[in-house]
Amino acid sequence: MKNYSAFEIIGPKMIGPSSSHTAGAARLGRIAGKIANYDIKKVKFILHGSFSKTYKGHGTDRALMAGILGMRESDEELKNSLKIAEEKGIDFEFIEDDLGEVHPNTVKFHIEKSNGEEIQLIGSSIGGGNIKIIEINGLRLEFTGQYPTIITRHLDYPGIIAKITKILAYYKINIAFMSVYRQDKGQDAFMVIETDNKLEPKLIEYMKNSIEDIKNIYLINSI
């Protein structure tokens, strides 16, 4: 059972009009932005369900874009985000589609970074501004951004998880929740580690440099 803070029930402080379609969308955008290091050349937003039906009226498009640019859901500039993105030369598109058996408020991000690297991310806005990410680059997983989170993309072999958690133990980072996902044995795998402590980018760099079978690490300290 999910554990909510009092400030998830009364909160967030936000720009209207909709907690799920505006504030939640901005938060989803911000996670996508963080995973892409805010380096975005092109982005396609594929909108599902209620998101696809009502995004214009709720400013979901402006909120998603504001988030991907790094704005918070309480930022008064949120309503001008599409214009700001155009000025930054970001190529963007909103597409209405069906993403299958997912929450009614779901969006898929197709991001292309300036070096050509592509990131795909699916997330849902589950009510009251709360969100969850359910897929990264085709792999099903789940995290909420409620805790400082590390996501590793690594090669699946015995001992890799121990190598990663050993570094966390050394830095006295307490793991609250941890999940491991993979496509096939010995292939690409993902690990989602949600912690009780704020994570320094330095620690992430160290992890990446000292374990060569880690292909990517994404860090989200808070949304």
Add this chain to the structure above:
Amino acid sequence: MKYKFNTGKELIELCKKHNKKIYEIMLLREVENSEKSENDIFDLMKENLYVMKKAVKKGLEEDIKSVSGLVGGDAKKLKNRYEKDKTVSGGKMLKAVASAMAVLEVNASMGQVVAAPTAGSCGILPGVLITIGEEFNIAEDDLINALFTASAIGLIISLNATVSGAEGGCQAETGTASAMAAAAVVEILGGSPQEALHAAAMTLKNILGLVCDPIAGLVECPCVKRNAIGTANALISADMALAGIKSIIPFDEVVDAMYRVGKSLPVALRETALGGLAATPTGRSIMNEIFTK
């Protein structure tokens, strides 16, 4: 976890065991979960109260128009009436209702609000609490405590049902907001934790089955007016509970019923703008007008 609760029943047991009010248990739970100090948590909630107060003031005093132009100015109209005329439903009631509408109008104009529990229902809690605060001369700290009472109710509904209109209809959004507000008023005016839960249960029961059918999918019409009626619902249920009236169905079972009703609502009536008022000839023509603008 000493102060963990998932249901109304567990909350009441904790209140009895520690001889505390709902807001105290909620605050202690937050301390336990976040490892922040009681003072820091209290100050964070104070910020929420200030944003709420600012939104009420703005909506009652300024000329507001929503982005689409569909709503705005109704809160001021109602304020004029309760200030000048003898009203049908009473000045205190209408002041709370106008305040709730004011916040919703600010929200629809892409202004700053606090989701409580959602933005579509963000008028009810400030409308009720700020008005009761003024009318009964409640100290600011007690109003902040009342926000913790309200969040405990919202928490239980979030854990066991939903507060999202897309998932459970308007009953899940404004219904939850009203239940939160009703329980908070009961506790602020000296009611017991059990009475607060009776108020929350009665509020939800009164609104069971209400669909989410906003015109053009916007949080404007009928949302502003549903926050108005949600405010009245909260105040009446609070008075009923304070009079000793009990909900025959216990709070937890009402929450469960609300969830089951929400799940069985067709998608057209869950925030998709495909059914209900949104699908009326006028609703459709307004939608076309807004989207071709």
